[in-house]
Amino acid sequence: MKKYNYIILGSGLSGLLTAYRMANDSWFDDKSILLIDKEIKNQNDRTWCFWEKPYGEFDSILSKTWEKAFVGNKDFQQSFDMHPYLYKMIRSSDFYKLAFDTISSKSNFTFEKDKILSWKTIENSVEVLGKNQTYSCNLLLNSFFDVNTILNQTKYPYLKQHFIGWFIKTKEEIFDDSEVKFMDFTIVQNGNTRFMYVLPTSKKEALFEYTLFSEDLLEKKEYEKAIEQYLLNRGITDYEIVEKEAGNIPMTCFAFHKQNSERILFIGTAGGWTKASTGFTFFNSTKQSEKLVDFLKTSQNLTKFHQKNRYWFYDLILLEVLHQNNELGAQLFGTLFEKNSVQEIFTFLNEEGTLFSDLKVMMSLPKWLFIKATFRAVWKLKG
Structure with a gap:
C-alpha cells in the first residue's frame, strides 16, 4: 500500500480549493497528494456568489458581476451602490475545470474514484477504507459532512439555509442586470425568515431563488409555488425554465474543530468553514483554505489549526x-x-x-x- 503525505477526502469546494492551492505552491511539489471522491465533478451543480473588491483571485472565471444590490421588507426598501465592492458569481463547472486542470498538471497529485467507508488513525498513519481499496497517509483532510454531529447536541443553535432556484429566460428584455436583489423580504413570511434572491445574468435571464433561514424544510412544491407567485406578481408570465438548483446549508456555530485530531482535520462545511450567520461558503472557504495551506508548511499537528475569533x-x-x-x-x-x-x-x-x-x-x-x-x-x- 502506497503511503501519501496527504489525502483529501471529497472534491467539493473545500477539497478542491485546498488541492488547488497546494498545486500552486512549490513547497508541496515533493509531497504526494491523493484526492478521493466517488465522482469527478464537471457539471454545473451549484452557483457561488460573494462580495469582493475588484481584481480578486478568481476573476478569470466569473460569469457575472453586479455593482448594485436591493434589500427590502414591508417597511424598508432600498437599492445600494456597493462600491468599492462587487457582487461576483461563479458557476461551479468553471471552478471545477480550473481546479482539475491545475491539479492534473502536477505529477505529485493522484485522483482516485472511490466511495469512502471509514477512516482511522493507526500509530503514525491514517488509514482510509474505500469500497475499492484501502489508502494510507500521514495527514487526512476530510470534507465529508455528517449532519448527525449537529443534530445530536443542543448547545449550539442550528438553522438551515434552504432554497430552490429557477434559472429562467424571457423573450423580452425585462431585467435590470446591473442590480442583484440580495434579500427581498416583501414576500409572505409565514412565521419564518423568508426572502427571494434574484440574480439577473442578462436582460433576458435571471435566477430566482426562494430562500429560508429556518429549522424545517418545505415540500418541493411550496418553494416552486412561491417562485411562480413572485414572478406572476411582477408580471413575468412568458418565460422558460432553463435550469433548476436546490440547496440546504447548515447555519451553526457548532464546535466542529473538536472532531479534529493530530492527523485528521475536517474542512469545508464539516470543519465549520461556512459563515454561520449567512450560510455563505465560497469566500470563507477561500480564506480558510489559504490559511490551511500556510499552516501545513509550518506544523503537522492538525489540532492547532483552528483559531476562534x-x-x-x-x-x-x-x-x-x-x-x-x-x-x-x-x-x-x-x-x-x-x-x-x-x-x-x-x-x-x-x-x-x-x-x-x-x-x-x-x-x-x-x-x-x-x-x-x-x-x-x-x-x-x-x-
Whole structure:
C-alpha cells in the first residue's frame, strides 16, 4: 500500500480549493497528494456568489458581476451602490475545470474514484477504507459532512439555509442586470425568515431563488409555488425554465474543530468553514483554505489549526436570535441595512472590521433582543 503525505477526502469546494492551492505552491511539489471522491465533478451543480473588491483571485472565471444590490421588507426598501465592492458569481463547472486542470498538471497529485467507508488513525498513519481499496497517509483532510454531529447536541443553535432556484429566460428584455436583489423580504413570511434572491445574468435571464433561514424544510412544491407567485406578481408570465438548483446549508456555530485530531482535520462545511450567520461558503472557504495551506508548511499537528475569533461569537448571538424569533428575520435584516452602509455590513460579514466598526453594526440591531440572546448563549455554553 502506497503511503501519501496527504489525502483529501471529497472534491467539493473545500477539497478542491485546498488541492488547488497546494498545486500552486512549490513547497508541496515533493509531497504526494491523493484526492478521493466517488465522482469527478464537471457539471454545473451549484452557483457561488460573494462580495469582493475588484481584481480578486478568481476573476478569470466569473460569469457575472453586479455593482448594485436591493434589500427590502414591508417597511424598508432600498437599492445600494456597493462600491468599492462587487457582487461576483461563479458557476461551479468553471471552478471545477480550473481546479482539475491545475491539479492534473502536477505529477505529485493522484485522483482516485472511490466511495469512502471509514477512516482511522493507526500509530503514525491514517488509514482510509474505500469500497475499492484501502489508502494510507500521514495527514487526512476530510470534507465529508455528517449532519448527525449537529443534530445530536443542543448547545449550539442550528438553522438551515434552504432554497430552490429557477434559472429562467424571457423573450423580452425585462431585467435590470446591473442590480442583484440580495434579500427581498416583501414576500409572505409565514412565521419564518423568508426572502427571494434574484440574480439577473442578462436582460433576458435571471435566477430566482426562494430562500429560508429556518429549522424545517418545505415540500418541493411550496418553494416552486412561491417562485411562480413572485414572478406572476411582477408580471413575468412568458418565460422558460432553463435550469433548476436546490440547496440546504447548515447555519451553526457548532464546535466542529473538536472532531479534529493530530492527523485528521475536517474542512469545508464539516470543519465549520461556512459563515454561520449567512450560510455563505465560497469566500470563507477561500480564506480558510489559504490559511490551511500556510499552516501545513509550518506544523503537522492538525489540532492547532483552528483559531476562534470574535466573529464566531457575533454569529452565535445572531443565530440564537433567529432560532428563538425566526419570524423577526425580515425586520432584523431590514434594520441592519437601513442603519448601516452596505460597505460597513460587507466588511463586518467578511470579518474584516475593527472592534469599533463591528460594535457599531451590532448596536444598530434591537438591543434588548440581542442582550437576552447573549445571556442565553453564554448560559448554554457553560451548561
